[in-house]
Amino acid sequence: MKKQILKTVYTLLCCIFLFIPVIQSKEKPLELQINPYTGAISGLKIPGDKQNMEWLVKTDGSQYAWIKEDYGWGLGYFTVDRDRKSLKREWYAPTEISRDGMDVVYREADIRIQIKRRFSEKDLIEQYTFTNEGKEEAFLHDIGIYTPFNDNYPNAKQCINERTHAHIWEGENAAYVNALRMGAFGPHLGMALTKGSVKSYEIWERGRKKANSQTRGIIALNPINLVLKPGESYSLQWNLFVHNGNEDFRRQLLERGSVIASCPKYIYEKGETIKMEVHSTRPLKKYSAQMNGVPVAVTPNKDSYIVKVPAGQAGKVRIDFFYDDGKQTHADLLIIDNEKELIRKRVDFIRTHQQMTDPKDPRFGAYMVYDNEGDSIYPNNTPNCNPVDRDEGAERVGMGVLLAKQYRLTKDKLLKTSLLNYAHFLREKLQTKDYVTYSSVDQTNRNRGYNYIWVADFYFQMYQATGNKLYAVHGYQTLQSMFRQFGYGFYAIGIPVQLGLQSLKKADMTKEYKKLLSDFVKTGDVFIKNGLNYPAHEVNYEQSIVAPAIQFLAQLYLVTKDNKYLDEVKRQMPVVEAFNGFQPSYHLNEVGIRHWDGHWFGKREMFGDTFPHYWSTITGAVYYYYALCTGDKSYMERAQNVVRNNLCLFFEDGRASCAYMYPYKINGIKAQFYDPYANDQDWALVYYLLVNHGI
Incomplete structure (x- = not known):
């Protein structure tokens, strides 16, 4: 009142x-x-x-x-x-x-x-x-x-x-x-x-x-x-x-x-040495530190104070730094058993738990959303759900791309069987004969431009993994369908410029190579013409409009060596960098600001800061390609930090979460939790493999 x-x-x-x-x-x-x-x-x-x-x-x-x-x-x-x-x-x-x-x-x-x-x-x-x-x-x-x-x-x-x-x-x-x-x-x-x-x-x-x-x-x-x-x-x-x-x-x-706390990285493997440095321009009084409540040594070094401690048990680590009679700050770190094993466990979980294996189901072969609370595939057919962002296509294609990349690295026969079923599902159930690509098997809605890029990426990865030329054809035709319907001004996430062209060249598809390169050049010219006037997509303005433009232009420079593309990359780089902070936390450091994905893709359907959200790894890809373009190794280190920090979305038992809701509360409701759905987060591992393995 x-x-x-x-x-x-x-x-x-x-x-x-x-x-x-x-x-x-x-x-x-x-x-x-x-x-x-x-x-x-x-x-x-x-x-x-x-x-x-x-x-x-x-x-x-x-x-x-x-x-x-x-x-x-x-x-x-x-x-x-x-x-x-x-x-x-x-x-x-x-x-x-x-x-x-x-x-x-x-x-x-x-x-x-x-x-x-x-x-x-x-x-x-x-x-x-x-x-x-x-x-x-x-x-x-x-x-x-x-x-x-x-x-x-x-x-x-x-x-x-x-x-x-x-x-x-x-x-x-x-x-x-x-x-x-x-x-x-x-x-x-x-x-x-x-x-x-x-x-x-x-x-x-x-x-x-x-x-x-x-x-x-x-x-x-x-x-x-x-x-x-x-x-x-x-x-x-x-x-x-x-x-x-x-x-x-x-x-x-x-x-x-x-004072400013910082770490060279924020996710460590067991056995590594954790390092935190606290910077100050003045001498600090009565300084000390604790790791998860246990005292650890602090070494003064000119204008900083250094904590070094072995990374022990897997799990969250909080290093508190105390100074000046009662003041404190901290850094949030995470210890995992092994990065390579974490990815293997995740891939195996997708193959054994998230693939539709019922041959009577029209989605047979699809990689599906998984409900960690229900410990089962999410059927996406319950009342009051948001079926669009939990369907069997669209962002879920990231699971297929991840498994294809992992197969390229391991040649695991079990993965190949799973991938062949998935490839058949994509071509026969999500695509029409002329490669119109939908998000669900009913093919009645959601003909999104993003779908084409992700499905084409999968096909090109499959070509690289198997040598089967048909996959190169599918990848090319999928992109051609996208250009026919959406033109050259769509800022799609993850356009496979280098991978697509390399695949066509390797498959001796010379005519198709020239046509696709021409399409990419036309797209690049639109991106340059638009400059910082980014068109609205599903959100008016976001990190995943800016970063894909730069990622695309950087790849086009690497293919053509035309400096106009690199010049535009350099002009737009500060804009994508502005999305990222440098806070001493694996949730925040080099993680782009995003704050709606938990609502659309998560079980709790909560709006609010989502740190990290896996699409922050697109900025990691931008840094990776920028380092290749310029030779600036600092951007490669930043790229590694981006994709490494997103590993917190994956757990030691192979499960995953599509969103971490970071604030203390959102609209008065307690947050600070991982959403129960394993949905679309596997793109983070797709970009991890790009940055760390070049694929």
């Missing part, structure tokens, strides 16, 4: 007279707009930004009708426990507010929340102080502070110029947000925690009727849980500042007294 009254009063006041102070000056690093009725920051811009970009989602309903003033920057919520009762409270109606909106006080359930804002020479500094004004001890948990970064997807042009990728690291006392403009050009916005601790974050306002896949939602940062005695206070402070890119952001983090 209180919130509704506030909204009504706010609407009436806006209709009569609305004065929102704009705090700006040539001397101030940021330009603020503050809502005088809520005390929240409702607008934030960088002075001198030629694009005049707004870094926050508008909270007046004009950008998204369901995003109103109660989601303003600095507002929030907590749950307080008293007398064996839990009560959720939200602060959005100030009891005190200064004329300029820089000092605001709220009171909820005997808790006083004071926000003090001030400018320094380079920063906007915000301090949040929680004080228990009651007579009893208060336990505050599930605390969230809204930070509505403008991370959403209207169209490519707006995204490039006026939207941000918010890379969040919930690293306790060393937490930060690196808000990169999607176009990768500065200025950018940074946030460094300078007091207090942030342990996680939440996502709000996601759903099919709330911009569907076109927005990341509203971000709320979660401070640590608090136990406050009567009269006791706890303060959290962060600095907002302008930066010019990742290296400048790192430098400025350290300037503000933070």
Whole structure:
């Protein structure tokens, strides 16, 4: 009721007279707009930004009708426990507010929340102080502070110029947000925690009727849980500042007294030596470290502190680093038994558990979605399911491509039998005589452009594995069907440029080779003409539109050696790199931001940050090809990190998960879980084999 009254009063006041102070000056690093009725920051811009970009989602309903003033920057919520009762409270109606909106006080359930804002020479500094004004001890948990970064997807042009990728690291006392403009050009916005601790974050306002896949939602940062005695206070402070890119952001983090943890890689095999390095520009006091709660040695080395420890039992590893009398940060790592064995187990599981073996079923030979909870193939015919993204074709073709690559490496006869059945299924059940390619055996819907690329990739892999020319013919004809129907402007994921041409050349299909090369050149010319004006596909703008374009152009350069393709690759590379963060976690490091796949492909059907999502490995392919084009070995190392971090989606018993839902909560529902469906994640292993074996 209180919130509704506030909204009504706010609407009436806006209709009569609305004065929102704009705090700006040539001397101030940021330009603020503050809502005088809520005390929240409702607008934030960088002075001198030629694009005049707004870094926050508008909270007046004009950008998204369901995003109103109660989601303003600095507002929030907590749950307080008293007398064996839990009560959720939200602060959005100030009891005190200064004329300029820089000092605001709220009171909820005997808790006083004071926000003090001030400018320094380079920063906007915000301090949040929680004080228990009651007579009893208060336990505050599930605390969230809204930070509505403008991370959403209207169209490519707006995204490039006026939207941000918010890379969040919930690293306790060393937490930060690196808000990169999607176009990768500065200025950018940074946030460094300078007091207090942030342990996680939440996502709000996601759903099919709330911009569907076109927005990341509203971000709320979660401070640590608090136990406050009567009269006791706890303060959290962060600095907002302008930066010019990742290296400048790192430098400025350290300037503000933070530390940065990093590892050369984040997934290790048993027996390897784990290494974590913590960087600081100042000497740290009383430093120590623990691995999964067990003390480990720390060695100081100039401006860093190094932890080295053997990788023991397979499983999650958290290395906590403690410093400066009570501060801490951490890195998230994963130990697996053996990378090669992990892939073998996964391939065997697909062959023995996920292939339809009932000859009476029209899907005989297909590789199917697997429900790990039900411990069985998902039949995809139950009421209220999402059959489109759980069918027997489309993304599931990745299982076939993976097994074909594995067969090329191992010549396992059991794999060959499975693959021959699968190839027959694709050609006879998902394709027409003239190679129109569907996602399901009924051939009534979902004639997607992506289908052709993935099925052609499978056929070319089968040709390389078996030498049977018919597979090269099938691959060529499948691509020709795609070009006939979709033209030369479709930004398909994983167009097999080199593999396709090499296969046709090897099969002495000279005429077809020339035709396919001509088709690829026409496609490349369209991609160059479009440049950064990426067309919308199934999502308005995403990593898997940008990365496939660069992957394609890099392969075309390797085939033709025409510098116009490499020049365009270099121009577009920063845009795909901007999707990736450098946080010290196998879930986040070099993993592209994606936040809708768990809904469409997972059993829980949950929107929200999906880290990692297997399509992040397309960026690994981009880095791989870029290294081949330029000789820059650093990109090969980055490619290996991308595909290695995605190994967390695969388990030691051969099972897999299509999505890890990373935030603490999404729409108030607990996340931080692997979805029970093994669906389409095997593309991660397809690209792992590309990066590590060149196939």
